[in-house]
Structures are given as C-alpha cells and as structure tokens.
Amino acid sequence: MPSKEELKIQKYAQDFVNQLSVVLRTSQIHDLNNVAVKSNIEKMMSHVSALLGMENIITLEVRGEFFYFNEYRMRYPLEYLLNFDFLMREFKKRELGSFIIVKNVTLQDMQTFIRAFIESPYATNPYERIEEKMKGIENIKIDRLKSIVEEDFLDVRKMVKKSYFNAVSFTKGVIHKIKSGEKVSLKKAKRVVESMVDHILEQEQLLLGMTAIKEYDEYTYHHSVNVSILCVALGQRLGLNRKMLTELGMVSLFHDIGKMEIPPEVLNKPASFTEEEWKVVRKHPSIGSRALLKLKKLDELSIRSAIVAFEHHMHYDFTGYPKITDPKKLDFYSRIVSLADQYDAMTSARVYSRVPMTPDKALSLMMERAGTQLDPLLFKFFINMIGVFPVGTLVMLNTKELGLVYEGNQIFVSRPRVMLITDNVGNRIEGRVIDLTEKDDKDQYSKSIVKTLDPNKYNINLAEYFL
C-alpha cells in the first residue's frame, strides 16, 4: 500500500498531467500571453514546483496506452479522463515519448516547450520540430516515442494466455461443482479474477485479444471468462478502482451460472430454439440468481452477483427477460454485463442465429440497440474500448494485403496494429505486425483498412496467430 507521501506524489502527478493537458488545449486556441493561458501555466508550474520538491525530477513517459510518471504507471481519476486522453493523443501525434523536467526549470523554459508543442503537429516531422525548437533548453528534455518491440511481449503473452485458460478451467470446475452440490472455493475465484484484473491493468489489449477466439468446444465457460474480461476492461475505462474491478470481474464471471440447469441438448442445439426450449432458456437468470445466493453467506458480492445474474437479459428498456411486475432501473454492473454478454455472444458461433457476426457488424447492431436494449452512455465507453476494428477482425488494407487486427489503439481507434497474413497478391506470408499509425516519407499513413471480412468463413484459425 502506498504511503501517505507516495499518495501525495501520485495526486500531484495526476494534477500536473491534467493541468499540462489543459495548458496545451487552451494554448491551441489562445496566445500564450492570454490571461487564461497564463493563469493555467502558472497553476501547472505550481504543480511542477511541488513535484520537484519531492522527486527532484519529473519524467512523464508514454508506454503503450499509458502514461508513466517516474517509472510508475499512472492511474487517473475519472474526472481527468478527457484530459488524459487528449494529452495521450497529442503526444502520439507528435511521436513524443518522454517529457522530462529537472530542477531549476523556468517559466520561460516551459513556454518554449508549449510553443514548440502547439506548432509541431502541422510539421512533416513533428518530433524533430519540437526537438529543434527546444535546443538550448537544459531543464526540459524530450525523447521520441518508442515503438513496441514484439519480442518483449512474448513472455507476457504466455502469462496472459495461461491466466486465461486457468480462468476457463476454473469456471468449468465451478459449474460442475455447483451441479454436483460440492463446495465452491470463492478464494480461488477471487484469485482468478485478480489475475485477470492485473493483466487488464497492464496488458489490456493482450487479454482482450484472447476473447477474440471463439471456436472452443466449451463455449459456455469461455463465454463466461470472455464476458468477465470485457467487463473488467470496460470497468477500467469507467474509472473503477481495483476492488471494484475485482467485484465486477467476479459477478460477470458467474452471470450465466443458471445455464447449468439448461439441458445440454437444448444449450448446444445446432438449430433455433422451439418456444418450449426458449421457455427453459429464459429461466436461467432466475436459476442463476438463486444458485449464487446459495454459494455463500450473503454479502455485497453475493448480492451483486445475484442481481446481475437475474438482470443481464432484462435490457435497458425492460423488453428482455425475465419480465417482472415492478421494474426498477437496472443495476450499473448489469448494464455493463449486458453489453459484454451481447457482444461476446453475437461474435460467437453458438447463439444468435448460430452464425457468428464479425466484430464490426456486431458493434453496428449494438449501436442500433444503444438507448433501447443497451445503456447508450456505457455503449460509448464500450465501443471506445473495443475499437472500430476489434481484435480478430480480418481486414484488407489499401495496399491489398490481408491482415488480422492484432491490437487496438485507444487513441486512433481506426488505426490498430495488424498482423499481415498475405501479401498484396494474396500469397500467405509469415505474420508480421504493423502499426497503422506509421507514416511514410510524405507524412501520409502508410497503410489503412479498407475492407473487413469474417475469418470464420475462410476457416482461419485465429488461435494460430494469436496464441
């Protein structure tokens, strides 16, 4: 647990980054001599002084989708979300990776940096432009954005994969145990979810990538884990703390537990359900809710789990099931789980007409449902998280190469990292990952997505590329 002093530094660091964002935003509109800009800069300088008094040096670094302050990954409060996002976007636009301030920094130094920063995006090589303008400034250093080295991720990818399969195996065990009346270890469940939360906090895109593979035999268990991952990732975007993320992860992991009582021949039926079968399926929220209440002594977690299990198909406008006599606003977590559940189900090959949708089509359909079946505000956060082209989407680039979306980009949502699988005439190639934010000599994006396809239609084994 951080000490009081460390918490103070974290708070100052958040305030500093927020204020830096405010300064840069206002400086794009007004001259640096404008009263509002001046006042914002002064405020930022007071944060800088306070931090330098405690830390001697301020290093703000962009790594992946996160800011790191003096080597620690920053967790930002929800009220700063917009400014953090803005700053991340602006840093990336300029390929600015690090911003280092040392003691004795003056107001003039800072003004020079701000000027260089706001003038740079129109330049052909924005980073070089800032660097040039900053010549002679000793107290502020900058560094170029480092591209992600794939090899560094291999071990992490292995760990994430292991956590994912542990979670699926555990979920399978839980369902079997409940069915046979055995005691379920919630200690283990917490550990499983904590591991997922850690991975999402550090490597969100890797774990989201794991959810893109939908062809496992044991759909129900994978679905539960996928929904849990999607929920925790969304929860993170919503600013939930670690404890809340664990709670959300737990309740979403068990949201479909009531399906254990649906006969397998119904659950795994290859055709559409009959009315009678639907009747059985519609009971699973109620069954799940009751089962969860029996698992342990009533506490906040079991209450929440039971609520979510009951409400996850009710829909934002109560047009879903079960129908109740006195509907009240759906629980916050139920609305999150509904989104994740629909998305994962639609993009899987088991339900919803038994034909999986491509992720982009699923998102289009969900967009139509936002405001009726789905919470419109949470959907906004969800789509920002998943990206326009979610991981696993088969795409054709303007260069006529085929690729699979490998990792989303939180800032430039239509420019993910893509693993190329064919060359420009359709020949299979060894998967190479490219970043669609990369630009050519003329400062134009080198490659862009022009078409999307369903990888299942062409028997493409995503696991071969992703795992």
Next chain:
Amino acid sequence: MTISDDLILAKDIIQVFLKGKKILRMYPQNNPIYMKTIEDSFNKFDDFFTYQDTLRYVFRQNEILYDTEQVYENPEKEDNLALFFFKDGLREITFRKGLTANEMEDFLRIISMDFEREVLEDDIVTLFWEKDFENIQYVVDETFLADEEDYESQAMSELEEKHKDPDNLLQAYEDAFKQEDAKEIAVVQIVETELQILFKELEDDAQDKIEKLNNILFEILISVERKNEYADVATSLIASVEYAIGKGNLDAVRKLLVRLKRLTDRQDIDGDLLFQAKRVIYFAGSEKVITALGEMLDSGQEIDEKLFDEYIDHLEKNAILPFIKVLGELKTIHARKIVIDALVTLGPKDILTLTKGLNDPRWYVTRNIIYILRNIGDKRAVDHLLKTVQHTDIRVKKEVIRTLGELGGSNVLVALRNCLDDKEIQVRIAALKAFSNISSDTVKKMLMDRIMKKEFKDKSFEEKKEYFTTLANWKDSEVLEFLVKVMKKRSFFGRSKLFENKAVAAHCLGLIGSKKVLPLLNKHKNSNSKLLREYAYTAIKRIDSAQ
C-alpha cells in the same frame, strides 16, 4: 557486508515474521508490546536495506531460501511458515528498499491472520493484492487455480482439430475486393456532461443493493413453478432480511414486508406459498432480528422513528416475546422508549403473550409491561395484572395500581381496596389515585366510610388529602353533605387532627367548586388553625375563579 552478515539479517527477518505473526494476533494496535514489535521489525528491515536494495525470499514447501541459502526449515505441517506461504501459491517475495513502516505493518498484519478460520474469505495472496503494496512484490504459481491439468493444451488441440482443413486465404483475398468498403463506426468522444452522468451513476451505485435483491427475490418467489422452490427462495429472503437489519436498512425490510403482506392477503394464494411468505414475515420479528434491532437502537445510531413504527406495524405477534427480552437488555432510555412503543403497537395482536412479560424477574421490565398494557387498554389483561399487585417492588405495585384503576372492573375494586390497607403509604396513595378513575357509588361509599372511621384521623396529612381529593370526583349532594358534616364536626380532644380533616375537606369542597359552600368556607377563613385558614382561603379562591 559479508555474505554471512547478509544471511544473518535475512534469518533475523524470518524471525521477525514468526514473532510478528504471534504478537500482532495477540495484542491490539495501541498495546506497547505490539508497537515495540513493529518498531523492532522495521529496524531489522532498515538494517538490511542499509546494505542491500532488495530482500528476496523463495518459498518451498518446507523451507525458505534467501539467495540460495536456507534461512528456514520445518518438516512439520503445523506452524510451518514456509508451508503457510507456499500453500496459497506464493513462490517468491521481494521487499524493496523504500519499504515503509506502514507497508511492513500491513504485511505483518496479513500474515498474522488466522487463515484456518472459516470467516476469512480471502487467502494470503488476495490480501496482499488488495493492499497493492508498492515495495513488496511477489511471484505466485497459479497452476492450482485451474481445475483440470493442462486444460490449455486440450483446448488448443480441439481448435487444431477444428481447423484440420486448410484455411482459404486466397478465397478471402478474392472476396475482399467484392466487399463493401469498411464501415467507419463513428467513435463519439465522451463529453463533460456525460462524465457528470457517469459520476452520478457511480455515486448511486455505492448505495446498498439489498432492496433491489429483495425485489428480485420477491419476483422469483411469485414466479417459480415448483412448490419446493418456494422454500428455497424464502430462505434467501430470510438471509436478505438478516443482512439488511445488520446494515441498519430497516426500510428495505419494511418494503419487503409490505409486499409480502399484500401477497399473503390474497384469497387465491397457494398454500405452500402462503406458508413460505409467512415464514419470512415471522423471521422479521424473530429473536435474531429483534436482538439486532435492539443493538441498533442502543448504539445511538440515528433511526427514523416513523420508519421504525411502520416496520413494527408489519410484524406478527411472534415479535412480542423477543421485544420483551430486548426491553430488559437495553441500556439507553431512548431505546427503551422506542421498544415500549413497539410493544404498544404489537401487544394487541396477542395480549396473553404480552402479559408473560409481567413475570419477568427484572422489576423494570414488569413495570414497562404494565405501562404497555395500560396504554393498550385491553381489559383482558386485568386478571394477569391483579397477580402483580403483590409484586415485591413498590414501583411495580404503584404502576399496576394505576393501570388497574384505568382498566377498571369488579375484581379491580377488591384489589384496590386491599391496597388501601397496605403498609406502604405510596401504595395506599396510588390506590386512592386509581380510584379516581372509578366513579362507582360503591367506591364513594367506601371512601366516606373509611374517612368516618376513628383511625382515619391518625393517617398522615398527605394520605388524608388524597382521600378527599379522590372523593372530589363525585360532585353530588351526598358528598357535599358529607363534607359539610366534616367541616362542622367539633371535638375537644385531638383538635390538631380535627383541623387537618377540616382542611382537606375544605380542599375537597374547593375541587368540587359548589358556590353553596362559600359561607361555610368563609367562616373557616378566620379559623385559629393556620392550616385550615389556608385551605379554606385557597378553596374560596378556586370557587370564585371558577365562577
């Protein structure tokens, strides 16, 4: 620093863990032994970090290693520190320079917990995780989290099996040209107002969820199709009631009771459902719940009394005995008052059960029950109250006499008359006051007879006055004549006692307020007796002002 010094300190810190585990479990945080242990332990870490930046231990089943050297070994299962860490999957722990005293204390507090106890729902790794230590890192083996060995390989093999046939990349390539251009789904930026909505959502989300759960369980209860499921849902509702009361959320339970009552009032309700719904209602008035309510009331926690009253309104008669029990245990007057009011509400549902409280060994409970019975005003309680007239505590006696007076009845007269001969004046006065409520001629006559008796003059002035005050309830000519007679009585012996009788008779005349007696009173206004003068004067004034 030599290697041996290094080892010595690493071993010392293992001893810190062992000692800390015991001390922190035994003593509260403000105890000097606790504080000294924390200080000494931190000093050990400090010593270590003077020379090294990290302290890493490796855990095996029966041993702990520092670097490659064994610093702890225990082949037994009991009190095995290595096994303690190892069994939850911890394989390594590293303390970094910069470790704060708070972090170290938190760490020691976690390892000193009694993990064998059922109440702990988290293992050591979860507790470490929740603390989010900055300077303590650990490595965990998560293999045991999977329920099947090598599930990952199995799943992968299944996928490979599904993709036995080669993919058709060329076809995909050709089809891509025929596809529509990719749809750009507009990613709308979140704006400030939406963030504000989200803040509000998060704020609302922090509120108690039990009411929502109750609504859900109620919906399930009325929708389940198999009868044996009613019991299942009712059990969950009972747990929910217990939880809500534990959290002080009376309103959630009240709302549930309202819905359950409405359900049980239905004519067409299934018998099993009715039984289970009543089970929940009865639980809301059970000893467990009422005891918890009592604790809540005594804790000083602010309680919406209107809400509390509404809650009581929905309870059944089974809540009466638990409330009586709680009444005897409450420490604050405010809490007792609330429970007394609750029993006044509940009592009419089962007067007989309520009267059981009259036998409580604690005098104050008995007195409170009498008070409650008086407020309810049900004459069925009289027979039970009569038995309490002989209570050994005078405070109880006084309360029951008053109550009997208010409730009335033929048996009451006899009991009250007997009380007039009680050895305690307070009891006798209480009985006289009680007679004020009984306006029968028998009582009037009895009082006048007693006043006329020779020994009456020897009673204390206070008691005499009470007799005449009571008599003033009968404002008829018979009483007036009687009083005039008393006023006119003459005697050469015991004149001071006689004046006392006349004074209280004057007092009585004043209370009756008849103008006719003014000449008589005026006559006594100049009496030799100061007492009589004063009482006559006051009575005249009372009558004059009443005109």
